[in-house]
Amino acid sequence: MNPRCFQIKSQDNVATLIDDAPAGPVEIIGAGRRQTAAGEPIARGHKMALADIAAGSAVIKFGARIGHATQAINSGAWVHLHNLASDLDERSATLDLRSGAPTDTASAYV
Amino acid sequence: MSDQTAHGSRRRPEAGSPGDGPLIPSAATETWSGFLRPDGRKGVRNLVLVIYTVECAQHVAHAIAASEEDVHVIGFPGCYDNAYAIRLMLALARHPNVGAVLSVGLGCEYTQPQKIAETVRASGRPADWFFIQQSGGTKSSVAKGKEIVAGLRSQIRRETPREPMTLADLVVGCECGGSDGTSGLAGNPTVGAFFDLLVNAGGRAVFEETVEMIGLREHMLARAASPVAARQLGDAYDKAARYCQSVRQYSVSPGNFAGGLTTIEEKSLGAFAKSGSRPIQGVIRVAEAPRGPGLWILDSVPDDHFMQFGFTNPNDTEGIMDLISAGAQIVLFVTGRGSVIGSPIAPLIKVTGNSATYRAMVEDMDFDAGRVLTGELTLAQAGRELADLILRVARGEPSKPEGLNHREYFITYKHQNAPGLEAGCRV
16 A cells, blocks of 8 residues: 555645655545655655645645745655745754754753 | 624534534434533532642642542642632632532641632532641541531532533533644544534533644634634734743744644644634633633733743643633543543543554543544544544543543642732732
């Protein structure tokens, strides 16, 4: 069985992986029902682009804006801290991409 | 999105919304026997509440309630009193599930057990109080307390009128904690589907955590049932945003990011999914009951105060106490990673959107909403199945935490403005 991702609203341009996905076919369930392809490995719980998203434009999940693309995102790409930023919380853009750990307070650990 | 033209009017849910389709007749019209309180509210339990007024009386209060049926405990640890904490305890003491109160003090603290008992008696409930220092120490105070609660319990069992209850008589609260990626996809939306059903049936739904609504100002205001509600929502949002800016921290953690969440807006939308799709009637504050039927937001963020003290929700249990203080007879707790807390006074029902967590912690978990993600259930079906479980608990079936005797409580110093309060944090 192909790995699955869950699309909440039909207008969403990202979906959440509910299985770990290697690059390759992914089944969309939820609001969308079709097959797409992951362009790179994406972990369970993380997001995949369902369409090409231009730099600076809105990333939509739950039918609402969750931030903006900081670079062009291709359909099938992993969407996370490296290419999506909050419109409000600047600190989150400085966090480690994989662990989420802060990098701006590293000098305090002495 | 505001589809309510006049306060209190209802119309059929829009097609495709989680509340779509007719209410299952059984849930909408089902009646069971509740406990009628003098203020007209109805309870699903008939409890004696023991309240201690300082940490020094905590051991005696718990010893009084130990192995007693239908006797729960709450209390406040501080020797110096706090108006917010007193209002919260009095709201819990006059909760629909509480029939009688025993207040126990040491004898030298600021918070007055006698005043608590008098205020509870004024609500039409039997109440008693004593100081440990005037009762001869631990053993004799425990014996005295046990004799008092036995008397109160038999009195309320004998005298409390029984009345039919329906969903329209229920206040149900919802809190989330130990969230994971499934909470926003399945756990919270399942509660949202139930909240739509409850509101359509004339009941009251309450959710909180305004600091987890950051980024959703326009989204929230679009749900306001009236211009007054929109103003209340805007004010509560702005206070929560100021709070996050002043502590330089948004309510999102490294574990959230590692789990796949990227922005506070995304986390907020997942938390907000528990609100369902009905209009929001307004904002209530801790110890305040909803002012009418429908969906309400509870604001538990501290107000500005010269002492700058208090945390929004220092832990999950504190948030659950806030929801119970609004009169919720039953509280839903959504957890993706799993949790083993319960609550006094109002049964806690644990919902998880993660089927693996459900299987691993089935002795603590009441409802597996993860079936929505596998396609086993639609959201609307999950909401109805949750409604059936809530009705069984309302009829007296213990929820999992209730059956395990989990009765965690947490009452702490905080400041929220209240009418007539001039003395800062003190009474």
